[in-house]
Amino acid sequence: KFVPQAAVPPKIISALKSLNNVPDSENAVMASWWDYGYSSLLFNKLPVMTDGGTQVAAPTFMMAKALLASTQEETAAILKFLAREGGDGIASHSSNQKTLFRHIHDTATQPAPTIYFMLTNQMNNWIYSISKIGNWDLDTGTAIPAQGNANGPALSYDILQCKPMSAPSQLNCNSHIFDLRSGKVDGQLVLDGAVRTRQGRQIGGVAFPGNHLNVIQIAEIDKSKRIYLLHRNLFQSSYNQLFHLGRANSALFEIVYDDYPHARIFRLQTQ
Numbered sequence: 001k002f003v004p005q006a007a008v009p010p011k012i013i014s015a016l017k018s019l020n021n022v023p024d025s026e027n028a029v030m031a032s033w034w035d036y037g038y039s040s041l042l043f044n045k046l047p048v049m050t051d052g053g054t055q056v057a058a059p060t061f062m063m064a065k066a067l068l069a070s071t072q073e074e075t076a077a078i079l080k081f082l083a084r085e086g087g088d089g090i091a092s093h094s095s096n097q098k099t100l101f102r103h104i105h106d107t108a109t110q111p112a113p114t115i116y117f118m119l120t121n122q123m124n125n126w127i128y129s130i131s132k133i134g135n136w137d138l139d140t141g142t143a144i145p146a147q148g149n150a151n152g153p154a155l156s157y158d159i160l161q162c163k164p165m166s167a168p169s170q171l172n173c174n175s176h177i178f179d180l181r182s183g184k185v186d187g188q189l190v191l192d193g194a195v196r197t198r199q200g201r202q203i204g205g206v207a208f209p210g211n212h213l214n215v216i217q218i219a220e221i222d223k224s225k226r227i228y229l230l231h232r233n234l235f236q237s238s239y240n241q242l243f244h245l246g247r248a249n250s251a252l253f254e255i256v257y258d259d260y261p262h263a264r265i266f267r268l269q270t271q
Contacts, residue, residue, distance in 0.1 A: 008035070009122075011263060013043060014259070015265055016043040017044065020044045026114040029049060029083050029113050030048045031079050031083070031117045032118040034054060036118065037053075049082045057087065058087055058094075061138075062090065064130045064133040066082075067119075068135070069237065070233070070236045078104055079115050083113045117267075118257075119243040119263070120243075121261045123243070127155060127156060132153050135154075146233050148213045155231050155234040156230070157228045158229045159228060160227045160228065161173065162178070167179075171227070181206075183208025189208065189209070189210055190214055191212055192208060192212040192215050193205060195216070199220070199260055200264070201245070202247060213231055215235040216229060217235065217240075219244065253268060253269070254269065
């Protein structure tokens with residue numbers, strides 16, 4: 001019990017090893033959070049977009065933006081830009097943040113190297129720091145708070161402790177009554193929606209009236225169930241949509257490795 005867990009667990013090592021057979025002709029690169037950079041180089045030899053050496057550099061900020069993007073089109077555009085131009089491209093278009101992202105948008109259809117994009121369950125715990133990095137204004141040097149969020153720019157998967165109630169649509173979570181038919185918590189309409197997933201695929205969901213900021217995400221994995229409360233921005237993020245909901249835009253992302261809930265790897269359509 002005194003031996004610490006590996007920083008990169010065996011299941012994720014297996015995912016990284018799966019890329020060991022990518023042919024050289026693909027001219028491929030590996031995209032994920034910086035913690036996996038050196039391990040990825042060790043186990044599959046593909047060039048990486050971020051690693052421990054770029055932990056506090058611009059590519060890590062851009063990777064955070066890719067994970068948090070509200071559309072998969074934006075995520076794909078950022079990843080292709082990083083694969084084509086890297087840190088030098090960021091520097092050459094960084095007169096201001098608007099100019100940088102306009103260039104990324106305008107070059108979204110240009111060819112890029114093949115990109116393998118790995119998402120993992122560890123990112124659930126890292127999303128707090130990822131969102132603090134990504135929700136940052138480069139021009140002013142200040143954080144961009146998420147609307148109505150007590151943690152300012154930081155988003156998180158908040159685990160609820162829930163018990164069923166006599167009404168099938170109601171749950172007692174952390175001593176609050178959640179009604180998944182009306183979207184109310186303790187009688188007040190505060191939920192934007194609720195979704196149910198099974199093995200990382202959305203199997204049901206409901207949107208509630210209004211423009212609220214909280215989403216309930218009920219995840220069934222094997223015989224276990226976890227219930228999360230998350231900000232709408234995190235729910236809509238490409239990380240959540242691709243990894244936890246299995247809602248990949250097939251015109252952009254093709255899943256090539258699926259070991260949910262541990263890791264998923266997508267091949268980005270870049271040509």
